[in-house]
Amino acid sequence: MRASEILEAVPTVTGADRVSTAVRLMAGARLPGLIVVDGQGRPSAVLPGTQVLRLTVPRAHQEDPALARTIDEVHADLFWQELGERTVSECLPERRDRMATVGLDATLLEAAALMARLRSPLLAVVDGRGRLMGGVTLEGLLAALARADPSG
């Protein structure tokens, strides 16, 4: 099996979208991550769900988790309201990992090795020109592996 056979249509955001929109989109689609695309429909970032969540966590708390202990419960429930109109591109980390992208002809083993290495439960699948064709999720990959396994 190839990535082309297990890719799913996934909603995407651009860097200009609000972080709050991105989080709602991911949660609403029950996706394990989110793909950010540029104006040409090419992935510019593939964010694991935890790193989409990270966009919502105030920077001081990202750097010092113990600080969160000092915030009372009511405010701790509402931290992501402070996001306001901040956009995805404003919140992306400066240091970027290798992008979690595979070609349409990637095998299941290639996809699994990349997911494991980059700790990304979502891969962007691109055509020869680097345009986004869809996504492969960890859940979709595991289901495909189970189907391929004759011992069931």
Added chain:
Amino acid sequence: MRASEILEAVPTVTGADRVSTAVRLMAGARLPGLIVVDGQGRPSAVLPGTQVLRLTVPRAHQEDPALARTIDEVHADLFWQELGERTVSECLPERRDRMATVGLDATLLEAAALMARLRSPLLAVVDGRGRLMGGVTLEGLLAALARADPSG
């Protein structure tokens, strides 16, 4: 809100369980990760889904993703059959990250900051004695944050 209010009952494995069992359990429960417990019901590892997947990827491919390109498609579909009877404890990485564990009284902000920092979409929730009480998933946390948000 506190972790105690959003924790879910989650299936667990022990180090003696087979890796193939662990993968099927996680996929079947549609969990974003898996908690490994010791004989006293205490978490000994909290594995993000991608790191459960990693247990199934042959070591040579973990270290050199380009190697996967050299394996033909039929064999690339079946790599995880080579696992045989390997157990979870045999496949756990030697270097362990800080465990993704919170107390029952952790706030949503604490849980979010820890998930983001450890890149773990699953947290183990423990009582004062370190015994596993349940799990908090990224999806569950986002749903709780959305409920807490009066701007909806």
